[in-house]
Amino acid sequence: MSDLFGEVDEEMRREQLKKLWDKYSIYFIVLMVLIVAGVAGWRGYQYLESKKAAEAGAAFEKAVELSEQDKHADAEKAFTELAAKAPSGYRTLARLRAAGEAASRDSKAAAKMYDDIAADRSVGGEWQDLAKLRAAGLMLDSASYADMQQRLEASAAPKSTFRHSAREMLALSAWRNNDMTAARKWLDAISEDNETPPGLRSRAEALQALLPPVAKS
Template sequence: MADIFHEVDEEVRRERLAQIWERYSWLIVGVCVLIVVGVGGWRGYDWYIARQAAIAGREFETAVTLSEQGKAADAEKAFAKVAAEAPGGYRILARFRAAASLAQAGKKDEALKAYDALAADPSLTQAWQDLASIRAGYLVVDAAPLAEMQKRLVPLADSNRAFRHSARDLLALSAWRNNDVAAAKKYLGMMSADAETPPSIRSRADMLSALIAGNDKS
């Protein structure tokens, strides 16, 4: 008896499925087609992005090699091409390396302009902008007035900024070079009080503190 009821239930289910298919077959087929096309499109896009990244990587390496070989003009063109055409990550790296290549070639003003453009670029994250400001600071620290260095770097010296240690290091050095002992001690104190100050920067701070202390005694 149970088998008979089971066969009846199976027949009813088959009839319902047949009715659903007859009514909605076009929709089911359409959804299946969309899924297949979507998966295929995603796979194609993924392949395209990977291919573009590989091309950008090779072009970036070529530009770096040209820079290391001292071929500044060729390197500048190669970096410019990557910065204009490559995916986002490589564009940023190319702009930074192009600025560094200009600095190595003795084109300090052009390098500074390139770093300042990066620091002011709202499309970049805060960390990238801060790194550009630090690189610019290293270019001008030997000659720039303390007021200019403070304008560039004081916001970066806050405790929540990624490159605060380098910013404080540059500010202390600039203050010392500009004979502002009070400002130098202020930034040295910030480095001393920060437990996360890297050993290399802490060592330079100790040396500068010793120089200032020696001058105070003389």
């Protein structure tokens, strides 16, 4: 008798499953199709991105070769074209290199290109700071200390990645603009920072030795 009831229960379960399948099978099939299509689309996207990255890498290397051959105009053009169409990883690098190549023909134009990168929040904080530093380096001989201070003071903060170079540029700018108080401030910041690179520390000490003595009160 128990076998009979078991067979009846089994038949009822089969009937219920059949009804569920008849009712919901279309949704299941659609879901499976969407999953397969999604996986295929993702794989296709990954392939295309990988292909773009490989092409951008090859174009970047060719532009670097032009630069190494002192073909700066051609290199600048190649980097500029790459910056317009490359994936994001290469885009910022190409913009920085294009500005570097432009410096050989027009330092003001190159500084403007660096300034544009520094103002572009999409490139990320450290890239922006690097661009600020490069622009300031090109303007060091001509800009006022106030201008350099505006450009670099934030980058000279204690936790900034490029604080050492920023402080050195600010000290040099202050020195060249006869602001010895500001020069001493930045040279002291360099000497008091335990993480200052040895070469930069030596240059700072040499410049510090040229400063006039502090007036005694």
